[in-house]
Structure formats: C-alpha cells, structure tokens
Amino acid sequence: MYKEIRLSGTGGQGLILAGLILAEAAGVYDGHEVIQTQSYGPEARGGASRAEVIISDNVIDFPKVTSPDIVLVMSQQACDRYGSQVKQGGIILVDDTNVSSLPTIEGASVVTLPITEIARHDVGRQVVANVVALGALVGVTDIATPKAMEQAILSRVPKGTEELNMKAFNVGLERGREARAKHETP
Amino acid sequence: MHSKTDTRLMQGNEACAEGAIAAGMRFFAGYPITPSTEIAEELAALLPKVGGKFLQMEDEIASISAVIGASLTGAKSMTATSGPGFSLKQESIGFAAIAEIPCVIVNVMRAGPSTGVPTAPSQADVMQARWGTHGDHPVVVLCPTSVAETYTLIVEAFNISERWRIPVIFLMDEVIAHMREKVTIPDSSQLRIVDRARPTCKPEDYLPFDADAGDGVVPPMADFGTGYRYHLTGLTHDKTGFPTGKRPEVDTLIRRLYSKMDKAKQEVTFVDEVLIEDADVAVFAYGITARAGAKAVRDARAEGISAGLVRTKTLWPFPDEHVERIASTVRAIVVPEMNMGQLVHEVERASKGKTKVVSLTRVDAEPISPDEILSALKEV
Amino acid sequence: MAKPITYYLRKDKMPHIWCEGCGHGIVLGAVLRAIDSLELDKNNVCVVSGIGCASRAPGYLDFDTLHTTHGRALAFATGIKMMKPKLNVIVLAGDGDLAAIGGNHLIHAARRNINLTTVCFNNSIYGMTSGQYSPMTPTGKMATTAPYGHIEEPFDLCDLVFAAGASFVGRGATYHARPLSRLIAKAISTDGFAFVEAISQCPTYFGRRNKMRNALAMLDWQKEHAVTTKAASKLSPEELADKFVIGELGTRTRPEYTKRYEDIIAAAAKETDDNV
Numbered sequence: 001m002y003k004e005i006r007l008s009g010t011g012g013q014g015l016i017l018a019g020l021i022l023a024e025a026a027g028v029y030d031g032h033e034v035i036q037t038q039s040y041g042p043e044a045r046g047g048a049s050r051a052e053v054i055i056s057d058n059v060i061d062f063p064k065v066t067s068p069d070i071v072l073v074m075s076q077q078a079c080d081r082y083g084s085q086v087k088q089g090g091i092i093l094v095d096d097t098n099v100s101s102l103p104t105i106e107g108a109s110v111v112t113l114p115i116t117e118i119a120r121h122d123v124g125r126q127v128v129a130n131v132v133a134l135g136a137l138v139g140v141t142d143i144a145t146p147k148a149m150e151q152a153i154l155s156r157v158p159k160g161t162e163e164l165n166m167k168a169f170n171v172g173l174e175r176g177r178e179a180r181a182k183h184e185t186p
Numbered sequence: 187m188h189s190k191t192d193t194r195l196m197q198g199n200e201a202c203a204e205g206a207i208a209a210g211m212r213f214f215a216g217y218p219i220t221p222s223t224e225i226a227e228e229l230a231a232l233l234p235k236v237g238g239k240f241l242q243m244e245d246e247i248a249s250i251s252a253v254i255g256a257s258l259t260g261a262k263s264m265t266a267t268s269g270p271g272f273s274l275k276q277e278s279i280g281f282a283a284i285a286e287i288p289c290v291i292v293n294v295m296r297a298g299p300s301t302g303v304p305t306a307p308s309q310a311d312v313m314q315a316r317w318g319t320h321g322d323h324p325v326v327v328l329c330p331t332s333v334a335e336t337y338t339l340i341v342e343a344f345n346i347s348e349r350w351r352i353p354v355i356f357l358m359d360e361v362i363a364h365m366r367e368k369v370t371i372p373d374s375s376q377l378r379i380v381d382r383a384r385p386t387c388k389p390e391d392y393l394p395f396d397a398d399a400g401d402g403v404v405p406p407m408a409d410f411g412t413g414y415r416y417h418l419t420g421l422t423h424d425k426t427g428f429p430t431g432k433r434p435e436v437d438t439l440i441r442r443l444y445s446k447m448d449k450a451k452q453e454v455t456f457v458d459e460v461l462i463e464d465a466d467v468a469v470f471a472y473g474i475t476a477r478a479g480a481k482a483v484r485d486a487r488a489e490g491i492s493a494g495l496v497r498t499k500t501l502w503p504f505p506d507e508h509v510e511r512i513a514s515t516v517r518a519i520v521v522p523e524m525n526m527g528q529l530v531h532e533v534e535r536a537s538k539g540k541t542k543v544v545s546l547t548r549v550d551a552e553p554i555s556p557d558e559i560l561s562a563l564k565e566v
Numbered sequence: 567m568a569k570p571i572t573y574y575l576r577k578d579k580m581p582h583i584w585c586e587g588c589g590h591g592i593v594l595g596a597v598l599r600a601i602d603s604l605e606l607d608k609n610n611v612c613v614v615s616g617i618g619c620a621s622r623a624p625g626y627l628d629f630d631t632l633h634t635t636h637g638r639a640l641a642f643a644t645g646i647k648m649m650k651p652k653l654n655v656i657v658l659a660g661d662g663d664l665a666a667i668g669g670n671h672l673i674h675a676a677r678r679n680i681n682l683t684t685v686c687f688n689n690s691i692y693g694m695t696s697g698q699y700s701p702m703t704p705t706g707k708m709a710t711t712a713p714y715g716h717i718e719e720p721f722d723l724c725d726l727v728f729a730a731g732a733s734f735v736g737r738g739a740t741y742h743a744r745p746l747s748r749l750i751a752k753a754i755s756t757d758g759f760a761f762v763e764a765i766s767q768c769p770t771y772f773g774r775r776n777k778m779r780n781a782l783a784m785l786d787w788q789k790e791h792a793v794t795t796k797a798a799s800k801l802s803p804e805e806l807a808d809k810f811v812i813g814e815l816g817t818r819t820r821p822e823y824t825k826r827y828e829d830i831i832a833a834a835a836k837e838t839d840d841n842v
Contacts, residue, residue: 020366024195027368034195036366040305061481062556063365063474213649234834239648239827244674248641251634255614255645258632259653263645281635410630411650413609417576417625419633420617428579428625 001032003143004065005053007133008082009074009095012045014130019051021152022134022144026055029148035063048077055143070141072133074115079103093140093176095133111140111179118175119168128168131157135169139176140183146173193370198333198363202292202356203228204371205337206264209344210379211290212238213256213263215249217271220304221360222294225266246271250278250291257287258418260384260409262344266292269311270301272318279353280319281420283443286351286395286407288382290343293355294363295473297551306551307360309473310525315355316502324446326454327355327502331476333367338377339499342456345380350450351404357501359524361474361553382407389414396425397442403449447503456499457508461487465494467563468516470509470533472498474553475522482559493563501529506536513537518566522546522554542566568605574598579626584619585693587773587781589740589766593687594623596743596764597658600750612653614643616668618694619768620660620687637668640675643682651681651824654754661688661702665721669701672761676730679758680823685750686723686761689768697771708775723763728816733758735816739765741788742812749814758822765792765810 005022007015019036027034038051052065067087073079074095083103086092090108097116113136119129131153138144149169157165196204203225206214214233216226226242233240239256243249246267253263267275272293282289295311297303315327326346330336340356347354385392385406387399394416397405408414421429422436430436461483462468471479476497486493496512496519498505509532513519519541521530530545537543546562548554575598584590601611611629615621617636624631630653634642639657647655664672664686675682691709692698699709702720709716724735734756738746746764753760767773767784778784795813798806 020195023366027195028193034366034368036195037361038364061484062477063361063367064553064555066555066557213645215645231834234827234831235838237831241644241648243641243644244670247638248644248671248674251638251641252645252648254634255632255642255647256649257645258630259646259649261649277635278638410612410632410646411610411653415608415628415630417631417633419625420635421633 002056002058003054003070004068004087005055005070005143006065006068006082007051007053007072008078009049009098010077011040011047011049013049013074014127015049015074016040016051017156018130018134019053021131021149021156022137023053024156025144025148025152026053029151030144032057033060035060037063037065048081050078050082070137070143072137073103074098074129074133076101091141093133093137095129109183111183113175113179115172118171122171123164123168125164128165131165131168132172135172135174136176136179139173140180193368195366196333196337196369197224197366198330198336198358199224199294200228201333201336201369202266202340202358202363203232205340206290206344207232207236207238208337208374208377209262209341210381211262211264211344212236213253213261214238214265215241215243215252215256216265216267217243217246217249219246219268219271221296221363222266222268222292224363225292246274247278250275250289253289254278254282254287257289258410262288262348264290264292266294268294268296268304269298272311272314276318279325280321280323282353283319283323283325284420284422285418286405286443287418288347288351290340290347290354290356292358294358294360296360297549303551305360307474307553308524308551309359309475310528310549311357312501312523312525312528315357322440322444324350324352324443325355325502326350326352326450326500327357328456328499329357329472329501330362330499331473331497333362333365334369335499336362337369338372339456341377341379345378346450346454348382349380349404349453350446351382351407352446357473359473384408385414392416393425394418394427395423395439403442403446451503454500454503455505455508457505458497458499459508459512460495460497462494462496462512464492465515466492466517467566468494468496468512468519469559469563470496470498470519470521472501472529475524478554478556478559479522481556482563485556485560486563491563504529504532504536509533509536510538510540513540516541518542518544520544520546520559520562520566522548522559522562524548524554569602571595571598571602574601574608574628576626576628582626583622585770587767587769588619589689589768589781590620590623590687592740592743593620593685593746593764593766594626594658596738596747597656597685597750598627599747600754603747603751604754606654606754610652610654612646612655614639614646614655614657616659616663618660618663618692619689620658621663623658637663637666638671639663640668640671640682640684644675644680647680647682647824648827655682656754657682657684659684659686660693661686661690661723662692662700665701665723672727673730676727676732676759676761678823679731679733679820681757681759683750683753683756683760684762685753686763687766688723688763689766689772690720691768691772693768693771697775707772724761724815727761731759731820732761732816733818733820733822734760734814735762736814737763737765737810737812739788739792739812740767741785742792745812752814758820
C-alpha cells in the first residue's frame, strides 16, 4: 500500500492536528510507515492551511505529497486550489458547509458531507469539525482502522475533551459510511 | 512525551529536543523564531523535569552567550534558531571557537535572505554555517535527513562538541523540522555519550590552553567554580589563557584551532552511500533533498538507469575522500540543493575534474522533487 | 581588611593596560575590598566582562574570569549563574559596553532579578577605541565623534536599571573610593540583581578634550559635583541640575530568578509524578 492524503482548509480548523492524529493512527497503532507534513501561512487563523500524510507499507523516501489519492477540502479556497489535484481513481471529500462551488474532475469520486454543520448540530461544537472530518474520511476510505483512530485521538486531544472528540469521530464515521454506500450504489 | 511506548510519531524539532536531552544537554537558551520554535517549547517543558534549565532570553545574541556561559560550568548547552537569528549569533559562535567552549547551535533553515519566507524550507545557510563568524575558525556542521536521524545525530553533535571543544552547527531544514515520522527511540544504553576531558592536575599546575596536557590538539577543560581559577578571553591567547599578540603564539593558536577540522574529520564524517558500487551516475545530497534523491535513484533504477546516492550528514568538514573516490567511478554527479548552488562547489573541488558535476538548484521555497532529480539524471 | 589586595590579584599579569590617572584601578580596588570585606572564597567568585578598557579588569583577578564579547557580559553571566547558582557572579564593564551595545541585556537581567552584581565603570567615553561618545557622555561635551559638542542626553543608568526591576542600585565615584567599596559590598550581598554605577575618570580621552587636563582636575570635578543622597534630599531640582547623587539609590525585595526557577523544577517534577 502507498497512499497520499491531503487535508486542506483554513488555519484554525485544526487540520494539522487532524493530520497528526491520522498519521499516528496509521503509523503507531496500525503499524504502517507514515510521514506527516504541513504547510501554513503566517496567520494563526484564517490563512490557507494544509496537512499531508503518506501511509505506506515500505520505507517512504520523499515526504511530500505529489499526487494525492485522497483529498479533504474544508474551504472554498482549498477546494479551488486542491480540488482538482487528485490521482485518477482518487477520492475528494468536500465539506459542503464551506464549499459551494464543487470541484469538477474526471476520473475521481467527489463525496460531499456538511462536515462543519454536522459538528455544530449533531455533535454540538463546531470546533471538532476536524475530528468529524477524520471520521468521515475513514468511513469513506478505510484509510485507518477505527480502533487505531480512537487510540490516536485519545492520545492527542486536550484532556477533558476525549468524550466530545470520540463522539465527533463516531458521528463522522457513520456519516462517511452512509455517504460511501450512497456513492457506491447510485 | 506523548506516549509510553518506544515507538512514537515525532516531529523533527521534537526529536532534536529529546535527542539533545538524551545526549546530556541540560541548559538551553533561545529566542522564538519560526521554524525552530518547537524546539524551545519542547525544552521549556522537558528540561526542568531532568533538573535542567531553560531560558527564553531577550534576543538571539543573549541566547548563544548564555549558552556559552552555562557550558563553562560544565553543562552541555544548546540554542536553536533560524536564519535571521543565526546571523545574529555569529560573533559569539566565533567566541566559542577561539575560547574552545563546547556548544551546539541548531539552525532550522528557512528561505532567505533576511526575513525571506519564514515558514518555508531552504538549504541556503550551508556556507554561512561554515563561515558565518569572522576569522579562520573550526566548526563542524551536521545535517539530518529524517526525524529518527535527527534524534541520533544531535547526540553526535554533542559528542563532537565535547570531544573537540568546538561549536557544532546542527543544520536542519523546515521540512525535516516540521514533519512527523514514526521513530523508535533508542534505549539510552544504546547511545554513545561523550563528555569533555577535564583536567586531573592540581589547580596551580593547570594551563587551560595547553593542548599537550590533552591529546596535543584539545586541552582539558575545567568547570568554572571548581577551584582552577582560570581566565578565558576572545583575544588570541597563549597556553595560560591570557592575551598575547606575539606573532608566533598567535600563529600557533590559530593553526591548532584550525587543525581540529582535519584531526576530527574521520570521526565526524557521516556519509551513507546507497547503490553506489555499480552506479553510472550519482546524486550527492543532504537534508530533505537527500530524501528526494533517494526516490529519484529508485525511480531511475526502475527505468534502467544505474543511479546511486551519496547522502552526507556531515557538511563540514566536507567529505572530500568520499567524493573523490566516487568521482573516479561515475560518469556524473548531480548535486540538488535548495539554494543557488553552495555545496556543489565543494563537490567540484573534491572531484578534481574526474567527473562531470551538475548543479540542480531550486529557490522558490519548495523542496526539490524526486522528478526534478530524475530528469537531471536522465540528462547527464 | 583581612587580606592584602594582592591576595586577589594575578600579580604576574601586571602592569595593567590602563593609562596613568585612569580611575578604573580605583574601582577595581573597591570591588576587591568589597569581596574581602565579605570574606568570599576565591573559588566561589566568577568575574565576567565584555569589551573595553574596564573589561580588561578580570584578567588581573585571581578568580574564574571570563572576558567575553562586546556588550554581552550579562548574558554570559546569566548562563553561568543559572547552572552554578552558588557562585558569586560579578560583571565588570564600561558604560559603552553596558548602556549601549549591551543595554538590552542590562534591562532584562534587572527585570529577571537574577542574582548578579554589575559594576559599571562609567568614564563617559569609549576609551579603548580612543574617545568616541557613549550613552553616558554629558550633553555639550566633546568627543572624537562629537567634534562640535555632544547633542544627546545621557541615561540616568541607576534610574533605568531600578525601573527595570533590580533589587539594588547605587552610585559611587572614584574620588569617594571607600563608600564605593561599601556600596559594592551591599550589591554583592543583595539576593537579586544589583547594580553599581562607579563614576570613573578618563583623563586621556575625556578630560583632555573637555578642559580637565589631568586626573586631579577630574577628581576635583567629582568632589565638587557629587552629592550624597542625604544632602540631595535637601536640594531643589535646580540646585541638583549639574550634580550627581551618590549612595544607595534604590532597594527592593523581589523574588530572585534562580530561586524562582526551582519552582519550575518542582512544578515539572509534580507533573511527571502525576502522569506516572
């Protein structure tokens, strides 16, 4: 296996933490080779933000994502920039709470879910949209096992927020699986 | 420390901080600067747990100065910075070189000059790391290519600094510093830890800069506050440590200090050769660029090109012997660097005209990709 | 005084580099008398300096001594003190070194209130480089870089350092060598950052250009312009305008930095225990 995953959005959405959790789950708990990198601007909030994870069964030479298999976009800006950069046969997961103009790309699947909206209403806190997104991502792609994700989430989120974050993950996971089922049986 | 298991997802800067502690580092002084700040943040939390001390100083110069002061008491000491801060620290690095005070200076390279692109990678401080401070001086410069290697190589940085009483520059780049990889932390019993030689003579017999009291190159060093009562200065000095302007004594001092580069060379040269034996063309690279080089070489082999990789973790002293030997067996050496071409000049010099040396540069604050190197390998 | 001053000197390093009439030897003598009066063990004293005439002082002293880079003595001293808090760390440096290039370190060492003693050898001029104006050169005076008279105003260094947070500040003068020594002894005894400004004379580069032909004339000037804190309290600001006040100028009790750091170590140890 060799998969490149790009998580993109704006600063403050927690995407770098999301990348870290995904990498830790796949690497430390699922036992794959992983690398997580990031790119960010000077703004702590509001600027473009991008976290990337490579998961492989072999040693990973080059740490940067060059041709992603899976792309998460959580802002229109990120969608415009990265929405079309996906491998043939790849998957784009779009948070359509924040994205109105969807990517048009041939040879890749576009899955939409109102991730931020789900965080706000179904989980109760918009701040956990990143973990809802992780759940959805796993639900849609099986990129990591839910068990490993749970371990990584519990080791990385602030003390006292474990329950909230696990709720966010599980809600996202369920919605991701539903979306996948819907996508696969049109 | 986030997990109790030995295998962890670790950031480069985190590995740098924890490796330094494993090396015995107990004093850190620094100043916030992107992209090195996580090292300071990590050490602010970790050092007091091992009885060490962390200080955020008022500026970059104060940081390196406090580090040198702390080292004089016998404590292994370190600072970390990036381009602008590295420029500011240069004068005191020269002081550490002439007064022979062990210390490690981490520079996480970012795109410059000046403020440049603070959050983006670069490899453009290679020459500054060697020649940033004025005057002829010895300095060892190490450069890791992975997070795991950051952990073990920073330990070597301290070992070299202690053994040779020289400042060691630890050059990281923003990608290595910020990326996270799975690291299996070596057990402390697996690490070789070197401490500086201390005098065994009576205080009244101590000549602090008498190299003959040591191995002929490095004099034993007394900790301040242990009764040796000696003098240190940034002026050229004689064996007693007191200033001298006498020409033969100045000459002797500078030549002895400089000779550390040659004497230490074998011990401090860390070079990996990958698929070099049968290689027709070679990539010579360091830091993040060596990772792209590894992929390019793999891809080239898949396409039938006999490519090999020379990955150097020691930039200075430059590994002349490795390069000369390889230059005599390959048709060309491609030197990719995230600068306008710095170490390529050393590769050319060390190749002595025995092979074609090709510079591949990139200065748009993005890492060189494996494809760019592959193209260069196809062209040569 | 229990021991002769030569007990503290590296006699083989004499003669010193200072000019005839220079006040720095008097300040250094005051420092040594202070150390002697406190009966400090020579092995527990560390003297740190920067660059300049005053900064050559440590070389003559039989302690652990460190002659650093220009302006940075306090930063080096901070590293030493942090890792060996039991050492009495004394910084000796000139006015250019401490107030100009090292000004940032001076205010921050005071703000941290780290237990260092700093003695500023203030001769109002850069002597080592032959007479350029310093942050302590009075307005209107001549210097090689102020050939038409100096237009800047000097710092009140004691006010500055006290405002920054020092536990002790005071001013003395070479004419008043004994009180200066007592002031320095108090500074060394202070548990916190302590600063003494010692008014010194540079006949070679300051006096000569400013109508004070020799050291005697400069000492006479000190005698005429120095006012004790007690006398000063009875004078109006106008009467004090061309005077300088000597004595203890500020004391306060604040937590000392290296002791405060022990709180951090305790807190970190507690966190480690809690996680076990």
